[in-house]
Amino acid sequence: MSTQLKSDPEQESLVEMTHIEKVFNPGTISEVSLFHNFNLSIRKGAFVSVIGSNGSGKTTVLNLLCGSVSPDSGEIKVGGKEISHLSEFRHSRFIGRVFQNPAAGTCPELTILENLSLADNKGNRFGLTPGVTRKRVDYYRSQLELLHLGLEDKLDVHVASLSGGQRQALALLICTMTPIKLLILDEHTAALDPKSSENVMELTERFVHEKNLTALMVTHNLKYAVTYGDRLLMMHRGRIVLDAEGEAKKAVGIRDLTARFDEISLEDGNSI
Numbered sequence: 001m002s003t004q005l006k007s008d009p010e011q012e013s014l015v016e017m018t019h020i021e022k023v024f025n026p027g028t029i030s031e032v033s034l035f036h037n038f039n040l041s042i043r044k045g046a047f048v049s050v051i052g053s054n055g056s057g058k059t060t061v062l063n064l065l066c067g068s069v070s071p072d073s074g075e076i077k078v079g080g081k082e083i084s085h086l087s088e089f090r091h092s093r094f095i096g097r098v099f100q101n102p103a104a105g106t107c108p109e110l111t112i113l114e115n116l117s118l119a120d121n122k123g124n125r126f127g128l129t130p131g132v133t134r135k136r137v138d139y140y141r142s143q144l145e146l147l148h149l150g151l152e153d154k155l156d157v158h159v160a161s162l163s164g165g166q167r168q169a170l171a172l173l174i175c176t177m178t179p180i181k182l183l184i185l186d187e188h189t190a191a192l193d194p195k196s197s198e199n200v201m202e203l204t205e206r207f208v209h210e211k212n213l214t215a216l217m218v219t220h221n222l223k224y225a226v227t228y229g230d231r232l233l234m235m236h237r238g239r240i241v242l243d244a245e246g247e248a249k250k251a252v253g254i255r256d257l258t259a260r261f262d263e264i265s266l267e268d269g270n271s272i
Contacts, residue, residue: 014214015214020064046215047214051220078095095180096184097175100188116136164191168188172204183207190221201224
């Protein structure tokens with residue numbers, strides 16, 4: 001199966017990755033040339049799912065956008081601003097990322113209230129003032145109520161005592177509490193049990209739409225890839241081999257994706 005559908009050029013693009021080149025371990029026996037003239041445009045308000053085999057480049061795309069990896073050449077723009085020269089810290093001011101590990105998006109030694117206070121003050125200067133603003137407690141409770149997990153009554157509970165699903169839902173809330181331009185979801189349900197995964201995905205879809213976010217989600221779960229979002233990308237060896245959006249994306253099923261994976265496997269002469 002081959003499905004290609006370009007983004008509508010009349011719609012405003014939020015992300016533009018243009019002529020990206022990236023080589024890992026250059027000049028060594030383990031040199032890998034991953035991206036050669038790689039291009040990706042994501043319209044504002046899109047919810048994009050990305051799938052692909054290991055080493056396809058999907059996680060590297062996230063790392064390039066978040067600033068943890070720099071391109072060898074090419075341009076990366078978010079909201080019309082070139083960001084490839086910025087530090088990873090500066091990327092975090094307008095890009096939020098939820099990681100696979102539920103512990104990565106929260107501070108386990110702190111309480112839920114302290115975690116939310118830190119998120120609430122993201123980007124602000126810190127001085128000799130209290131780290132927790134009790135005046136905001138009612139607001140924090142209202143935000144936690146959105147999760148439907150009863151955490152609004154556990155503000156003084158340490159995050160380390162929460163389940164993986166609770167922590168990931170909290171990480172998603174923390175990531176989206178302050179205004180961001182782009183939400184990065186890095187296999188954020190991979191470490192969760194099925195029930196928790198479903199809950200986090202439902203929250204993800206609700207937050208993306210209610211908060212008018214642009215989201216890029218890497219996942220190995222083909223069910224989530226076809227169910228959620230309005231655009232689906234499949235990557236292989238640093239290339240986009242399938243790009244389905246809108247009605248074309250709705251027509252893609254899990255069997256179509258597994259068939260495409262089988263095609264790629266036969267082309268490579270091995271199994272994925």
